[in-house]
Amino acid sequence: MSSPRLRKVFKGVDLHIQDLYLLEPFQIEYFPGWVPERELAAVLRAYPAIDRFLKARAPAVAAFLDATKARYPASADRSDLAQAEDTVIWTIADLVVYSKCPEVYDRLEFHTWDFAEVTNITPLEGRVVVDVGSGTGRVALEAATMASAVIAVEPVPRLRHFIRDKAEQSGRRNIRVVAGFGHDVPLPEESADVVITSHALGWRLEDELAESERVAAPGGYIIHCPGTAEIAAEEQQHRRLIGPAWNYRFARYREADGWKRKYWKQLPPTGSVGRPAP
Ligand SMILES: C[S@@+](CC[C@H](N)C(=O)[O-])C[C@H]1O[C@@H](n2cnc3c(N)ncnc32)[C@H](O)[C@@H]1O
Structure with missing residues (x-):
């Protein structure tokens, strides 16, 4: 900004x-x-x-x-x-x-968006969700109302404390908060059904996209809402995301301050980590 x-x-x-x-x-x-x-x-x-x-x-x-x-x-x-x-x-x-003052950031309206933008791609019920670059935990807490478990990955210690406090105050016991980065998520491969980023992509785009694919399970979803708009400055990242190397689908959606683009893909399916093996 x-x-x-x-x-x-x-x-x-x-x-x-x-x-x-x-x-x-x-x-x-x-x-x-x-x-x-x-x-x-x-x-x-x-x-x-x-x-x-x-x-x-x-x-x-x-x-x-x-x-x-x-x-x-x-x-x-x-x-x-x-x-x-x-x-x-x-x-x-x-x-x-x-x-x-993380509470000030948490109250900001400008980049809020309707969580249905995620759930109309894939339902989260019973799923293991990883929210990378979790900030004050807005996505993580929302996902936790549906998912079986949510792992919030956030590099700033004060924000990790903030998410834990918020989870406790709202009685959510299915959120784990860990230190990490988009390019270095401290989770094993194939450990999430859904990997989400919201306004937390692009510091090291290639490494972050590779890391999302490492952590997502076969059949899992990766959903990026980077908060980027249809402007020239965002075109290079957009082309990279939808190009043959990464092959994301995309759609426009509305945030409080204007139209943005979200990106998603499903990995080839062979199972789910959110449920016991049959
Ligand atoms: C704009 S905030 C978005 C927070 C939250 N996802 C939301 O939508 O409200 C960006 C967040 O990404 C975190 N961040 C910064 N660099 C990062 C990186 N390399 N990998 C993952 N997260 C990062 C910041 O600490 C911050 O919490």
């Missing part, structure tokens, strides 16, 4: 530069090519402790952070620094909100 959009979506949320300390290593690794470098350089130079923290937490991007700092000359103007801090923190606002 763009920074102006995030400001609108998270209106009223108070973010400041020290919130960078809330970031997980993998989130810091998303910085290159995303966080504006001139502003990032100003922040790193003004806050050596933050600079050291980011490098220690995500050594894979230490060289990038050093190079960024070296590339842009220092400015003596304090208002430039205030502007840079604001730009940096609002570029990554969603990452900060996940850890700082």
Whole structure:
């Protein structure tokens, strides 16, 4: 999401530069090519402790952070620094909100969608469902009203706690929450009847698609609702998903903020992990 959009979506949320300390290593690794470098350089130079923290937490991007700092000359103007801090923190606002106030993220309306978009592809009753990139667990909790078991895979610790709390409060005892990524799901092969992602695809598209197929059982379904629209910027991923390598079907559906595309496929059937073998 763009920074102006995030400001609108998270209106009223108070973010400041020290919130960078809330970031997980993998989130810091998303910085290159995303966080504006001139502003990032100003922040790193003004806050050596933050600079050291980011490098220690995500050594894979230490060289990038050093190079960024070296590339842009220092400015003596304090208002430039205030502007840079604001730009940096609002570029990554969603990452900060996940850890700082997940309840705010959970209440957002903009990317809600009708869960029938999943169940009209395949019923979930009695199934083992894996929800990858679970966030605050919206999909996982909804799936848990039908499925026999739901495994929510989420890399941010604060969000995993949030999902567990929500599951407990709503009396859902069939949800397990685990740490993991779309490209590295900590489950055995063929362990799910249905693998779902909602707004959680595309950081490492090829690896994520391969991992979904590894985890889904024969005859199982993989359903991706990446929240992408019919715009040029999304065309490459769309072509890849529906092309011969991955062969997904797709359809348009409505989210709160507009028309999106969902993708799904069924793997060739030979059994189900949700039920005992005959
Ligand atoms: C936009 S949120 C969507 C959350 C939820 N699925 C929903 O629809 O409300 C994206 C989620 O994916 C998680 N995430 C970030 N990188 C990820 C990765 N490489 N693999 C899996 N999940 C990731 C984030 O921590 C966040 O919880």
